[in-house]
Amino acid sequence: MNQERKTGVFMDWVVIVGVIQAAGSIGTFVALFFIVQSTTHSRTMADSARTGLEEERERHAQAKETERRSQASQVFSWPAMLTDGAARHWGVVIENNSDAPVFGLTVQRPAGVSQSKGTPIEAISATVSVLPPGVYFFSKREPFPEPVFNRENLKPIVKNPKYMALLMFQDSTSAPWVRDQSGVLKRAT
Incomplete structure (x- = not known):
C-alpha cells in the first residue's frame, strides 16, 4: 500500500507538472498571439506614419514650388x-x-x-x-x-x-x- 501510495503521489505530481506545462504553453501561446498583434499594429502604424510623412513632404514641395514660381x-x-x-x-x-x-x-x-x-x-x-x-x-x-x-x-x-x-x-x-x-x-x- 505504501508503494501504491507513492505511485499515486508520483502520478499526482506528474499530473500537476503536466497541468503547469500546459498552462505555460497556453500562456506562451497567448503571449505570442499578443506579440504578433502588437507587431502587426506597430507595422500598420509605422506604414501610416510613413505615408503621412510622404504626403506632407509632397505638400511641402508643392508649396515651395508655388512660392518659387510666384514672382516668375x-x-x-x-x-x-x-x-x-x-x-x-x-x-x-x-x-x-x-x-x-x-x-x-x-x-x-x-x-x-x-x-x-x-x-x-x-x-x-x-x-x-x-x-x-x-x-x-x-x-x-x-x-x-x-x-x-x-x-x-x-x-x-x-x-x-x-x-x-x-x-x-x-x-x-x-x-x-x-x-x-x-x-x-x-x-x-
Missing part, C-alpha cells in the same frame, strides 16, 4: 503694335506684375512679315540688367524698353502667335527662368 509667373509678354502719332512700331510688351524687379532679362523674337499686309517685322534681341515692376514696350527702334503709361497706344497682335517673344530672366532669388514663345514658364537649367 508674373512676368510675361505678348506681341503688340505701338502707335506713336502716325507711326506704328512692331514690338513686344513685357509686363512685370510682381513687387520686385527681375534681372538679366533677355527678350528674343524672330523676324517675319505681317499676315495682313506683308509688312516686314524686324527681329528683337534685347537684354536689360534690371526690369522693375511695370509695363514695357520692346522694339527694334529703341535699344532699351520704353515704359508704357498709356495702354491706349498699344494694339495687341492676336492673330499671329509667331511673334511671341522668348523671355529669359532671373527672379529676385537669382533663380533662372524661361518663358517660351508659347507662354510656358519653366525653370531654366
